[in-house]
Amino acid sequence: xxxxxxxxHADRKQFCEILLEGLAPDGGLYLPETYPQVxxxxxxxxxxxxxxxxxxxxxxxxxxxxxxDIPAADLKALCRKTYTEEVFGTKEIVxxxxxxxxxxxxxxxxxxxxxxxxxxxxLLGNLFEYELARRGEELNILGATSGDTGSAAEYAMRGxxxxxxxxxxxxxxxxxxxxxxxxxxxxxxxxxxxxxxVFDDCQDIVKAVSSDLDxxxxxxxxxxxxxxWARLLAQVVYYFAGYFQATQASTxxxxxxxxxxxxxxxxxxxxxxxxxxxxxxxxxxVDKLVVATNENDVLDEFFRTGVYRVRAxxxxxxxxxxxxxxxxxxxxxxxxxxxLGRDAARVADLFGAQLSTQGRFxxxxxxxxxxxxxxxxxxxxxxxxxxxxxxxxxxxxxxxTMIDTHTADGLKVAREHLSAGVPMIVLxxxxxxxxxxxxxxxxxxLPPRPARFEGIEALPKRVQLMPAxxxxxxxxxxxHVD
Numbered sequence: 001x002x003x004x005x006x007x008x009h010a011d012r013k014q015f016c017e018i019l020l021e022g023l024a025p026d027g028g029l030y031l032p033e034t035y036p037q038v039x040x041x042x043x044x045x046x047x048x049x050x051x052x053x054x055x056x057x058x059x060x061x062x063x064x065x066x067x068x069d070i071p072a073a074d075l076k077a078l079c080r081k082t083y084t085e086e087v088f089g090t091k092e093i094v095x096x097x098x099x100x101x102x103x104x105x106x107x108x109x110x111x112x113x114x115x116x117x118x119x120x121x122x123l124l125g126n127l128f129e130y131e132l133a134r135r136g137e138e139l140n141i142l143g144a145t146s147g148d149t150g151s152a153a154e155y156a157m158r159g160x161x162x163x164x165x166x167x168x169x170x171x172x173x174x175x176x177x178x179x180x181x182x183x184x185x186x187x188x189x190x191x192x193x194x195x196x197x198v199f200d201d202c203q204d205i206v207k208a209v210s211s212d213l214d215x216x217x218x219x220x221x222x223x224x225x226x227x228x229w230a231r232l233l234a235q236v237v238y239y240f241a242g243y244f245q246a247t248q249a250s251t252x253x254x255x256x257x258x259x260x261x262x263x264x265x266x267x268x269x270x271x272x273x274x275x276x277x278x279x280x281x282x283x284x285x286v287d288k289l290v291v292a293t294n295e296n297d298v299l300d301e302f303f304r305t306g307v308y309r310v311r312a313x314x315x316x317x318x319x320x321x322x323x324x325x326x327x328x329x330x331x332x333x334x335x336x337x338x339x340l341g342r343d344a345a346r347v348a349d350l351f352g353a354q355l356s357t358q359g360r361f362x363x364x365x366x367x368x369x370x371x372x373x374x375x376x377x378x379x380x381x382x383x384x385x386x387x388x389x390x391x392x393x394x395x396x397x398x399x400x401t402m403i404d405t406h407t408a409d410g411l412k413v414a415r416e417h418l419s420a421g422v423p424m425i426v427l428x429x430x431x432x433x434x435x436x437x438x439x440x441x442x443x444x445x446l447p448p449r450p451a452r453f454e455g456i457e458a459l460p461k462r463v464q465l466m467p468a469x470x471x472x473x474x475x476x477x478x479x480h481v482d
Contacts, residue, residue: 001066003030003229006337007352008344015067016131019230020139022223023210027352028344029334030229036065038283040258047244055093056083059123059237065282066233070130078130082123087111094119094238096245096425099399102418104425105407106242113181114431114450116272117152120234124224125156125163132162139222140481141165142209142473144202146268147174147323148430150192151181153224158187165224166191166477168202171465173322176457177434184459191480197468198313200328203269207330208470215474219481226271227330235275236282238427239263243284246423260287261423264414266406267291267299268324270331272427277335277376287422291380292413294321294388294406299329303380306364308332310355320385320438321405323429339376340368381413388412392442402447404430405438 002012007028013021018030038046050058059079060072067075083093089110097105111118132139139162143153150167157165167182171194183192195202206225210216226232247259263286265273273291280286293300295317302308311327319325337347354361363369383391388408395401395411403411406429414426432439432447439447466472 001036001068002033004033004344005030006333006344007348014069015230016069019127019131019228020220020222022221022225022228023207025213026348027207027211028348029227029331029337031334031337032066035278035281043258043283043285046240047248050241050244051248054083054091055237055241056080058241059083059234062237062240063233074130078123078126082126087122088118092241092245094241096242097401099395099401102421102423103414104242104246104423105401105403105411105428106238106245106425107428108238109404109428109431111152112155113148113151114434114453115148115152116427116429117148118156119238120226120231121149121152121156121224123234124153124228124231125160127230128157128163128222129160137220138162138164139220140477141222141224142206142477143167143224144199144206145169145174145182146199146202146326147178148434149225151178154182154185154187154190154192157224158185158190160189164189164191164481166193166473166480168193168195168205168473170194170198170202171196173198173318173325175322175435175437177436177453178322180456180459180461181453183461183463184456186460186462190462191476192463193473193476194463194465195468196465198316199326200310200316201313201468203326203328203330205468205470205473209474209477212474219477221477225330226269226274232271232275232278232331232334235272236279239276239279239284239286242425242427243286246425258285259423260285261425262286262288262290262414262417262419264290264292264410264417264424264426266321266324266410266427266429267293268296268326268329270299270329270335272429274331274334277338280377281338286377287419288377288379288417290413290417291378292410293380293382294319294324294409295382295384296325296327297382298327299332300380300382302332303378306366306369307360307362308350309360312359320388320435321383321409322435323406324409335376379417381416383409383412388438389442392439396443402432402439402443403428404432405435406430
């Protein structure tokens with residue numbers, strides 16, 4: 001399996017090369033040359049593997065289609081090391097909970113940092129350590145977080161041999177719990193950098209540093225954001241696991257035809273739902289992928305109108321679902337690459353020249369967009385603060401289930417896209433404790449807190465405040481690399 005850049009860079013690389021690289025040299029994102037195809041017989045084989053052997057072995061089946069430069073026995077061992085009941089709390093790893101007939105929550109937040117990012121980041125930490133040991137090298141990870149990526153990456157990488165983490169985050173834009181999870185870590189290989197700006201400023205810094213090829217090579221810069229294909233690939237697995245649980249529950253042992261499902265995914269950076277797109281491209285029977293946004297509705301606007309319009313930092317709203325306070329969806333480029341028939345030159349123009357000069361591009365009149373958009377089965381919707389408060393209240397009152405603010409956005413939008421006879425799976429993104437103030441506003445009570453996080457907000461903080469300046473971040477990295 002070889003990988004190409006969405007912007008046309010000539011080199012074709014193997015998995016372990018792009019694992020450590022992040023962005024392609026031309027600023028594009030890596031995708032496989034082709035998506036491996038999964039037929040009905042393979043789906044049923046994987047269903048049995050998930051049921052009988054567990055999530056780790058299902059992960060191996062999916063990942064092995066994309067990774068041929070790690071021996072199969074080693075890859076299976078890495079999956080089994082990562083996805084354990086001890087770490088994720090249940091045998092299913094991502095258990096499905098039925099709220100009402102045909103409507104499910106897929107629990108993705110049982111990992112070490114209580115957010116779905118753990119599902120990929122725990123594997124990524126083990127992959128990095130494995131590959132760096134094989135090469136006898138080190139890696140300096142530069143990341144950007146709007147809330148959950150940072151803590152998931154830091155908890156996955158703390159103590160890993162050969163790895164340092166430099167994580168940027170928007171100053172004052174995360175919940176107190178999210179900040180405490182990151183800033184309280186005292187590990188020598190973890191560096192937190194609070195940027196005076198919004199998440200998009202942090203993301204721009206990561207891209208700017210990754211695009212400086214001399215600096216990137218000299219200081220061995222890698223990424224853990226979902227621009228890294230390995231992280232997105234790991235997320236593909238839970239779409240298959242969710243599908244197997246929902247269709248088993250809805251059709252039992254008397255399946256005579258392939259059952260389709262829908263997924264609704266709270267999304268700001270398009271990484272989580274892009275993994276669903278990859279699963280669908282492989283052959284997972286997905287009827288629709290529904291993108292749920294908050295007030296920062298760049299993605300909803302695109303799927304409704306065909307216009308992708310990036311907002312300036314000043315126009316990026318600070319909301320009660322802060323992990324989606326994003327106006328530049330990095331992974332969106334991967335989908336547009338497929339949408340436009342993998343026309344790399346056109347993608348380079350759209351995401352390079354047009355966005356940098358106009359801050360937008362318009363595909364509304366493009367016949368390729370109009371036909372392909374229908375083919376790929378995307379839909380969208382948005383949710384506001386009032387919506388998420390009401391959804392949190394309703395879900396707790398009717399089902400006794402407490403959900404976080406981002407999952408509430410997803411559930412609100414999912415209800416607008418239900419279809420009789422088609423299971424709808426809403427991807428849970430985090431546990432409610434991460435956004436306690438809004439939960440208390442909605443329900444008049446604080447959410448439960450795992451014992452290991454008691455008093456975390458009061459712990460000493462270790463963080464460096466910096467301006468939104470890539471040069472300053474580069475200087476900081478250079479001064480902290482031995």
